[in-house]
Amino acid sequence: MTSVPLTTPVIDARGLGRDFTRVSGPLLRRRRExxxxxxDVTFSVAPGEIIGYLGPNGAGKSTTMKMLTGILSPSHGRVRVCGLEPSRQRTLLAGRIGVVFGQRTTLWWDLPLRDSLALTRHLYRVPAADHAARLAELTELLELGPFLATPVRQLSLGQRMRGDLTAALLHAPELLVLDEPTIGLDVVSKSAIREFLLRLNTEQGTTILLTTHDLGDVERLCRRVVVIDHGSLAFDGDLARLRATAPTPRTLVVDLAGPADPIEVAGARTVRVEGPRQWLELSANPAEVIAAVAGAHSVADLTLREPDIEDVVARLYSSGRAAAGAPRREDPVSG
Structure with a gap:
């Protein structure tokens, strides 16, 4: 397998666009639009980068991913992935990339995980010795041993995700494309997946393109984020600059011992009250606000909530600092 030279982007999209035809109206008076x-999406990804490709539902993330992996052909512009044209060289590209969709599985439902991974070897035509070495390495890193003999349908969501990651990596791809890899996982499973991806990138130089709604994934994994909204590029830079461009406050959820008047402390504003539970929008250091609340009230529980990506993107657009001249579209067709 020939790798992309370090000077060549793993992903290079220029003026990328995709149109769909929508049919509406009564049967005899159908309208097509x-x-x-x-x-007009333009961005590139260098070898060894971890990029968060973010945006709300319907923004165009899934459509972009399908063009990058060759499932869809672009209507406009051009794209090269690992030096290949995805839609025309899809079979060649499949041997160079790994793809994981968090809500779908590439594993065989009724087979033990070990057998599913053996079939994957044949799909990618990986030599037996290479497959055995790679599987042993991934089994150790992802702690697959206890459930390799378990049918896929009996695996927990976290175990299945680790199996899907293994299947996507057995042929040693240069690029790993992840669509919501931690969706629905518990805190422990999320942490395990994130640490594995960091190690994969650091030790093996695997380039990773990640879509997620979980800012925890982004903060732990990505130095750079690309934001798409209404089908157009809205932001390309590091997460700190995104937060500075579209500052979105954290929320402190406070469960008091009983119903009380809205909490008043410096650095926070109570935005919602439901019985003993209150929601505070923070404008100061969370530790200082938590200390002030705990010192003045009888607190049963506290939860600090990070803003989700939809809130960040909404702020990005409402601030008027989205990419200059980026056209918006109505009724998004695909996420």
Whole structure:
């Protein structure tokens, strides 16, 4: 397998766009109209980067991913992935990339995980010795041993995700494309997946493109984020600059011992009250606010909630600092 030279982007998208035809109206008076799902998206990913490709539902993330992996052909612009044109060289590209969709599985439902991974070897035509060495390495890193003999349908969501990651990595791809890899996972499973991805990137130099709604994934994994909204590129930079561009406050959820008047402390504003539970929007250091609340009230529980990516993107647009001239589209067709 020939790797992409270090000077060549693993992903290079220029003016990328995808149109769909939408049919509406009564049966005998059908109307057809062209809808831009993705419009004039330009970005590149260097070898060894971990990029968060973010945006709310319907923003165009899934459509972009399908173009990058060759499932869809672009209507406009061009894209190269690992030096290949995805839609025309899809079979070649499949041997160079790994893809994991958090809500779907590539494993065989009724087979033990070990047998599913053996079939994956044949799909990618991986030599037996290479497969055995790679599987042993991934089994150790992802702690697959206790459930390799378990049918996939009996695996927990976290175990299945680790199996899907293994299947996507057995042929040693240069690029790993992840769509919501931690969706629905518990805190422990999320942490295990994140640490594995960091190690994969650091030790093996695997380039990772990640879509997620979980800012915890982004903060732990990504130095750079690309935000798409209404099919157009809204932001490309590091997470700190995104937060500075579209500051979105954290929320402190306070469960008091009983119903009380809205909490008043410096650095926070109570935005919602339901019985003994109150929601405080923070404008100061969370530790200082928590200390003030705990010192003045009888607290049963506290939860600090990070803003989700939809809130960040909404702020990005409402601030008027989205990419200059980026056109918006109505009724998004695909996420």
């Amino acid at each position: 062209r809808v831009n799902a993705v419009h």
